[in-house]
Amino acid sequence: MTNQIAGAKKADLTELGRVRDRISFLYLEHAELNRQDSAITVTDKRGVVAVPAAMIAVLMLGPGVDVTHRAMELIGDSGASVVWVGERGVRQYAHGRALSHSAALLEAQARLVSNQRSRLAVARRMYQMRFPDTDVSKLSMQALRGKEGARVRRVYREASDASGVAWSGRTYDPDDFAAGTPINQALTAAHAALYGLCYSVIVALGASPGLGFVHTGHDLSFVYDFADLYKAEVTIPIAFSVVAGLTAGDDIGRKTRLAVRDAFVDGKLMLRMVADLKALLGQKDGEGEDDVVNLWDDKLGLQKFGVSYREFTEDPS
Known part of the structure; x- marks a missing residue:
């Protein structure tokens, strides 16, 4: 044996x-x-x-x-x-739980979200990614929300015009997927897949899905923050395109997931997500990826892990 x-x-x-x-x-x-x-x-x-x-x-x-x-x-x-x-x-x-051994990105995220100035700076960087031709560095959160709301309404209108699919607003019942209109069903399925991918990237790199900068108070707040960076480019146009091409008997959820999956791969979205996440949290590529455990000390800084320390008084001498 x-x-x-x-x-x-x-x-x-x-x-x-x-x-x-x-x-x-x-x-x-x-x-x-x-x-x-x-x-x-x-x-x-x-x-x-x-x-x-x-x-x-x-x-x-x-x-x-x-x-x-x-x-x-x-x-x-x-x-x-x-x-x-x-x-x-x-x-x-x-x-x-995903495989994540380094807490460097999590610690950076916690520092940034715990300070009002740095939190606002990260939120502004997120909005700047959506408005590359406009300087948003001086805008308040209220102004940013208004600007984002107008952008999203425009994105829906343009997607509706391009696809020929009628649009009357985002309404859905999370408890009854089939009760929504075909376009709302497609958007729900597309966004769900995007949330899953964002969650996977966030936890795989060691960040927290709950420490959001724009969204707050939910265990997926940062997932919603992160996903909003890509909806207008990826999931919203795909949802309208899928509905425009529906035929009798099509499974909207399945057809949308397949289309989103192909776009994720073809557009190298995960590669972008990794770079975007690290940039938002101020970490350089390759930094903080070592599997290292230290002991924290308020006076001596980081100390070695796995060492048997003998007892001593407040005065180490």
């Missing part, structure tokens, strides 16, 4: 695909998930397919999914985020 565990050994951090290089998301429902070596096997009525775990950023598990302990072990080791969602992937019920 041996103590060896069957299957591939846990991958070293240097062997895993970086979050910027991964496939954005994979939505699964009514399937069984298991593990074979370093791949997740997905079994449904159509057959079995193997998915390389280390190349997925987020797995969205919908209704009817059975997942084994071995599969979850591999997903955890590979650093993929897992989000349990409702039908059509439009409601989040729970999530699993």
Whole structure:
């Protein structure tokens, strides 16, 4: 009898695909998930397919999914985020922790959001990304909200004109996906996928999804902040385009997710997200990625971890 565990050994951090290089998301429902070596096997009525775990950023598990302990072990080791969602992937019920060993980005985020001046500066940087031709560095939050509201209304109007899909406003019932108009259903599905991708990037890099700069008070506040940077360019035009091309019997949620997924990959959105997130929080590329643990000291600064310190009085001498 041996103590060896069957299957591939846990991958070293240097062997895993970086979050910027991964496939954005994979939505699964009514399937069984298991593990074979370093791949997740997905079994449904159509057959079995193997998915390389280390190349997925987020797995969205919908209704009817059975997942084994071995599969979850591999997903955890590979650093993929897992989000349990409702039908059509439009409601989040729970999530699993992603692989993140450095707290450097989280500490930077906490410092920035805890100071009114630095928080305002980050919020302005977010709005500046949406208004590249206008200097917003002196605008108040109230003025920025008004400017953003006008921009979003214009984006919806232009998308409606370009696609020929009628637009009367964003209305939806989170408890009844099918009750919304086709365009509102498509927007809900598209934004849900974008939120999942934003969440995956945020936690994979070690930041907090709850410490928002514009949104606040919710455990996904920063996810909403971050997603708003990309809606006008990605999810809103896609939703209108999908609805314009609908035929009888089409599943709006599924068709929208597929279109959004393709845009995520083709547009290299994850690569941009990683760079944007680090820039917003003031971290240079490659900085703070080392797996280092220190002990904090209010007088001596950072001290070595894993050392047996002998007792001494307030006067170390």
